[in-house]
Amino acid sequence: MSKVDIGKKILTANEQYALANSRLLAEQKKLCLNFISSPGSGKTTILAKTIRDLAGKIRIGVIEGDIQTDIDAQRIMASGAPAVQINTNGACHLSASQVSSALESLPLRNLDLIFIENVGNLVCPTAFELGESFKVVVLSVAEGDDKPAKYPAIFAKSRVLLINKIDLPASQIDFDIEKVKAETRKLNHGIEIFPISARTGEGMNEWYEWLLNTAKQLV
Amino acid sequence: MSKVDIGKKILTANEQYALANSRLLAEQKKLCLNFISSPGSGKTTILAKTIRDLAGKIRIGVIEGDIQTDIDAQRIMASGAPAVQINTNGACHLSASQVSSALESLPLRNLDLIFIENVGNLVCPTAFELGESFKVVVLSVAEGDDKPAKYPAIFAKSRVLLINKIDLPASQIDFDIEKVKAETRKLNHGIEIFPISARTGEGMNEWYEWLLNTAKQLV
Numbered sequence: 001m002s003k004v005d006i007g008k009k010i011l012t013a014n015e016q017y018a019l020a021n022s023r024l025l026a027e028q029k030k031l032c033l034n035f036i037s038s039p040g041s042g043k044t045t046i047l048a049k050t051i052r053d054l055a056g057k058i059r060i061g062v063i064e065g066d067i068q069t070d071i072d073a074q075r076i077m078a079s080g081a082p083a084v085q086i087n088t089n090g091a092c093h094l095s096a097s098q099v100s101s102a103l104e105s106l107p108l109r110n111l112d113l114i115f116i117e118n119v120g121n122l123v124c125p126t127a128f129e130l131g132e133s134f135k136v137v138v139l140s141v142a143e144g145d146d147k148p149a150k151y152p153a154i155f156a157k158s159r160v161l162l163i164n165k166i167d168l169p170a171s172q173i174d175f176d177i178e179k180v181k182a183e184t185r186k187l188n189h190g191i192e193i194f195p196i197s198a199r200t201g202e203g204m205n206e207w208y209e210w211l212l213n214t215a216k217q218l219v
Numbered sequence: 220m221s222k223v224d225i226g227k228k229i230l231t232a233n234e235q236y237a238l239a240n241s242r243l244l245a246e247q248k249k250l251c252l253n254f255i256s257s258p259g260s261g262k263t264t265i266l267a268k269t270i271r272d273l274a275g276k277i278r279i280g281v282i283e284g285d286i287q288t289d290i291d292a293q294r295i296m297a298s299g300a301p302a303v304q305i306n307t308n309g310a311c312h313l314s315a316s317q318v319s320s321a322l323e324s325l326p327l328r329n330l331d332l333i334f335i336e337n338v339g340n341l342v343c344p345t346a347f348e349l350g351e352s353f354k355v356v357v358l359s360v361a362e363g364d365d366k367p368a369k370y371p372a373i374f375a376k377s378r379v380l381l382i383n384k385i386d387l388p389a390s391q392i393d394f395d396i397e398k399v400k401a402e403t404r405k406l407n408h409g410i411e412i413f414p415i416s417a418r419t420g421e422g423m424n425e426w427y428e429w430l431l432n433t434a435k436q437l438v
Contacts, residue, residue, distance in 0.1 A: 123311040142259060143257075144258075147258055
């Protein structure tokens, strides 16, 4: 007589790939961060600057997700890190199976930290686990301070919030940073929040410190 | 013997609702614009300013799409126009059936122009026709000038591109407006492009002129 274990959760194909990615990264002790934001919040600029500034301190590889073009992977490689471009050809988010293939193309053994730059979209990528260690949500001050209230899911699920472009003149921007911090913490008590400007470098050291400490804890 | 008409295109449920909305709007000679952009490009600010500045010249109603909250509908109603809020509860785009219900809630006979503000997302809303007359894509200069190349579908399908926040200081923004115009026109030869600042009012008159002329042609 065969026995069916009805207590066992049936995984979707995406969840199965995500679980396999997560196991691979855990076995090899790699920190993997999935960056999610709207188009134009500055993800690629943040990653390229982080790679340049942390050269010699931590070995970083990047998986670039875009609907079309390899503009972002080119920018990352120019900063000195290996990068793999995934083109989703219209799809609004990366899938765990795409990340699984990309992980095979990266020189994983020579890396400590993997950045995944998801497709620019504050909504859909939130619902697809990739097997990452943590999600990082990026919000540019130019986008306005009502975004945690209007798009709560990603603010609730992320380990880190990077508030970017803080060099833009406050007089021309409707952005109350204390409101954003308070509304984000209402959704996610333990989230780390770093106000930064990837352009001027302001605030980046606190972000680097968190990154290096978090990667060290895995080793 | 029954006969199957294999030449007839089978419409999806969304396409059927979109067709019904389109017929209703055409019969009643209403111009209906579907605004699509990333979160924080300034859609609501543009709509609220347009409503205030064109008061007495054209009668505008608004359908507001958001994942959660009625922040945007409140802002629109404060500007003096009737507004209906649709909350998608997590969905990344408006559907034509939601717009169909919203059109029933608006005082349609007393309006000339309907603005639909889609969910903040440059990707998914592009694929769902709502029955609108035209799509309008909004791009803020803070988002960067590579967006037509990276998200071509919405630039190819739109009747108008509004390039917003042109008051932000050029020295702090990587945005070559001529490059954006050229790349957009490569995808869409006939698109109207208006560089504007909904904050300072710069460039808004050209947009208003297009809006009033286009609405007039329907009557």
